[in-house]
Amino acid sequence: APRIFSGIQPSGNLHLGNYLGALKRFVDKQNEGTFETVYCMVDMHAITVWQNPADLKHSTRELCAGFIASGIDPEKSILINQSQVPEHAQLAWVFNCVARMGWMGRMTQWKDKAGKNAEAASLGLFAYPALMAADILVYHATHVPVGEDQKQHLELTRDIAIKFNNDFGVDFFPVTEPVIEGAATRVMSLRDGTKKMSKSDPSDASRINLTDDADTIAKKIRKAKTDPDALPSEAAGLAERPDARNLVNIYAGLSDQTVDQALAEVGGMQFGAFKPKLAELAVERLAPISTEMSRLMDDTAEIDRILARGALRAREITAPILRQTYDIIGMVGA
Numbered sequence: 511a512p513r514i515f516s517g518i519q520p521s522g523n524l525h526l527g528n529y530l531g532a533l534k535r536f537v538d539k540q541n542e543g544t545f546e547t548v549y550c551m552v553d554m555h556a557i558t559v560w561q562n563p564a565d566l567k568h569s570t571r572e573l574c575a576g577f578i579a580s581g582i583d584p585e586k587s588i589l590i591n592q593s594q595v596p597e598h599a600q601l602a603w604v605f606n607c608v609a610r611m612g613w614m615g616r617m618t619q620w621k622d623k624a625g626k627n628a629e630a631a632s633l634g635l636f637a638y639p640a641l642m643a644a645d646i647l648v649y650h651a652t653h654v655p656v657g658e659d660q661k662q663h664l665e666l667t668r669d670i671a672i673k674f675n676n677d678f679g680v681d682f683f684p685v686t687e688p689v690i691e692g693a694a695t696r697v698m699s700l701r702d703g704t705k706k707m708s709k710s711d712p713s714d715a716s717r718i719n720l721t722d723d724a725d726t727i728a729k730k731i732r733k734a735k736t737d738p739d740a741l742p743s744e745a746a747g748l749a750e751r752p753d754a755r756n757l758v759n760i761y762a763g764l765s766d767q768t769v770d771q772a773l774a775e776v777g778g779m780q781f782g783a784f785k786p787k788l789a790e791l792a793v794e795r796l797a798p799i800s801t802e803m804s805r806l807m808d809d810t811a812e813i814d815r816i817l818a819r820g821a822l823r824a825r826e827i828t829a830p831i832l833r834q835t836y837d838i839i840g841m842v843g844a
């Protein structure tokens with residue numbers, strides 16, 4: 511079967527953007543049955559910026575709980591923590607030697623995160639996309655469901671696969687397809703519809719966390735930034751209204767509709783009426799996830815067992831692919 515790989519960083523504050531842009535779609539792909547699915551907590555990506563060690567362990571387990579509470583079945587999908595499958599890092603080194611500095615320097619996420627003080631950023635933050643390419647290609651994954659923000663990194667993954675194949679005259683690594691689909695591939699901040707909803711936004715009111723309780727979710731939606739106009743009846747009417755568009759996208763994403771379908775239902779409504787409706791839907795969809803996450807977190811030993819078993823299953827795939835890679839590039843003993 512064609513294989514899917516995707517991951518999320520355990521850097522705290524798992525949010526509605528991660529849910530609609532990633533988790534929910536991971537579950538759909540798992541249940542579709544067309545693909546073998548591998549999902550990963552990418553702890554080695556998280557440490558490209560300093561993480562408190564105790565918090566990292568907590569966030570990794572909580573993210574695992576989030577995957578399972580959202581509907582990832584560790585029997586159907588391979589569910590892993592990146593550092594427990596060492597072939598990711600081993601292949602990343604090979605890709606560090608394939609990728610070019612110039613490619614990395616052009617990544618917008620690098621430019622955003624390193625900011626003006628690139629000299630002080632970690633080498634890992636710069637090399638991040640090579641590790642991401644290794645995460646994907648060490649499974650020979652062909653499809654990667656992600657949010658819109660990851661598109662550029664996936665193009666780089668394709669460039670690395672193509673260059674490796676050319677450099678060594680092989681047809682070994684697949685050229686991966688990004689899967690960016692649905693109404694909410696780019697969920698924006700509730701405080702600013704032009705900014706991505708993000709884990710690292712200092713304002714907690716900017717995002718809905720998967721750990722928020724029903725009251726908090728409702729309150730954040732009530733306070734979300736909007737404009738004074740009623741909702742239009744077609745998606746085109748949202749073009750110049752980023753905050754309104756964001757809330758409609760969220761509504762469509764949570765109710766499994768296209769934006770036009772959602773607007774056929776809610777077009778013409780004022781925000782005074784639409785916001786409570788959206789809050790009700792969000793609570794209905796997210797509160798069970800939050801409840802299940804905290805139940806799972808009561809038994810972290812079980813989470814650790816799931817991750818250990820996932821790593822064993824993963825290595826049955828990754829160890830042979832790494833060995834073949836080493837053989838192709840001329841390493842003795844492979």
Ligand code: AQP
Binds near residue numbers: 518
């Ligand atoms: N706002 C979003 N809308 C839709 N999808 C999103 N994703 C992230 N934010 C949004 C998708 O979630 C997956 C995992 O993301 P990640 O945690 O690995 O990376 P990230 O992009 O660094 O997440 P954040 O929240 O944006 O973290 P910070 O604040 O640290 O930059 C990916 O598929 C991503 O597309």
